[in-house]
Amino acid sequence: MEDPEALALLPAESQEVNNHVHTTYSFSPYSPAASVWFARKAGLKAVGSMDHDSIGAARETLEAGKILGTATTVGFELRVNFTGTALEGRKMNNPDSANIVYMTVHGVPESKIGDVEEFLKPLQAKRNQRNREQTARLNDLILPFGLAALDFDRDIASLSETADGGSITERHILYGFSRALVSKYGKGQGLVDFIENNMDLKVKGKIRDFLLEDENPHYLYDLLGILKGSFMPRFFIQPDEEECLSVYRVVQFANDIGAIPCYAYLGDVSESPTGDKKAEKFEDDFLDDLIPEMKKIGFKGISYMPPRNTLAQLQRVQRLCHEYELMEISGVDINSSRQSFNCPEILQSEFSHLITATWALIAHEKLTAINPRWSLFHKDNPLASLSLNDRILRYGQWGEKMDQHHPEGIVKLTDFSL
Incomplete structure (x- = not known):
């Protein structure tokens, strides 16, 4: 149960959110509960666990969020191969490998966590x-x-x-x-x-x-x-296509469970937040070809990190997401004790829509666990006739208004009938 006296000692919440915090279930100094605690201590209103090849942090993350009254979302990150796509053989967002791409799967419904665990075990x-x-x-x-x-x-x-x-x-x-x-x-x-x-x-x-x-x-x-x-x-050994499955298979799995598969945009970088990536060119030179290919494959969104790129880079991504109706999901890749949980960049006017998208992501996750048709992207969603942007706005309102100690009550805020 929540402790009102302990919660009263926490600082006031800002509007900041972060959907990409690694935990000890991949590599991080933070357990799932600790990641939620330090996010809340930094003033964040919402935090998401995102581990490599694992969703083991999910249940603890969700429970910690309920105790603290902090909104949470859960997902996982993995590498996939692009064999058979129009971009086969290209180096995209992976500094270590060509044709192998990092993708994120956001908004995994709590009811599907077990399915994800079984899917990831062989990997x-x-x-x-x-x-x-x-x-x-x-x-x-x-x-x-x-x-x-x-x-x-x-x-x-x-x-x-x-x-x-x-x-x-x-x-x-x-x-x-x-x-x-x-x-x-x-x-x-x-x-x-x-x-x-x-x-x-x-x-x-x-x-x-x-x-x-x-x-x-x-x-x-x-x-x-x-x-x-x-x-x-x-000493690095390149992973094979048994470890890094076909992008088609992973995207299909994510869509089948009602999650949101996203291409993780990296962009040309000069210096990484964790200091372990050199200055290097990635997908910017062929982004106009990459984004429509992501849409064709079945991706539902693009995830990116506002502190990593220039405003010009991200405005280009935003334009392409709008053109191809892809959701934009933000996050700051936390996996080191030196990193701050704060992301003040998201408070800039150019990124305010990412805060709304986070609340929509959280609402999507909670509602999809109750009824798969209430997924933001389900063809039978009651709001399917609306544009993606309008659906995100509606879901965002519900996500922000719900009682974070009892997120299952979100359905009472909607027009949906069980």
Whole structure:
């Protein structure tokens, strides 16, 4: 039950929302409940869990939201292959792989969480097979450094929630490696010297300052960041099409369960929020071809992160979404202790519609769990005759007005009949 006295100590809510927070069920310092707590502590009105290859955080996220009175939404993120599409073989939004694309599935109805868990289990098993092979490759690299070999189960899997439906990512491997480095060389100049002289990596700028600071509370995450950007390619193994399913299959599954499959727009970047991606070109050069192809495949929306891109980039995305009637869903990719839960950019007038879309997403999720026909995109939705924008406005009103401690009561705000 909620504690009125504890809730009274929280700051006033702003209009900020974030639909893309990773939890310990993929890689993050935050449990699902902690992610909701820190989001609310930052003043957010709504928060969404979004884990790689896992929806294990969903139930705890939803329950924590009810306790705090914070609106929640749940989904998952995964990589898919674009074989057979008009964009086959292209490098789109994935810095590590061509033809393999990150997509998000938002607004999973609570009634379908079990279906998603079963759908993802084979992908998690396939990924862990590759994770073991990558750990073996990493060991071949670090043994000459005088480091002991990492044991996958003891040093990597133990950092994850894999026993409870979580996934294991390359970040887990790098975190385990980071702990081994700090254990052997300590923090500060000695470790920086080892990284530069023995591992042949450049450590400069703010990352160098962070690694020279012994009392840095984010030390392992900062070390992980530089390893991911510069060292991971040495042991990385490209995933295959058993691990990264056909985009057609995943989009169809998402549509079948009443969720909202979205292409995760990256855009040409100069610097990533987590400091682990180099400046690089992605899909901007062929965005006019990509967006209609997403619509053709069956995507229902485009997700993007306002702090990552320029206003000009995102206004272009917005124009294309409007032209092809695709929902816009925002979020800030939180997976490091150094990141802030706040996203003040969303309060700019150019992005105010993303706040409405978040409330519509939340209403869609709650209503679809009650009746699949009440999905925003169901052909038999009572509001199907309205434009997507008008449906989003209507759903957005319901989502914001509902009692967040008892979200199931949203149906009383609608014109729908059970």
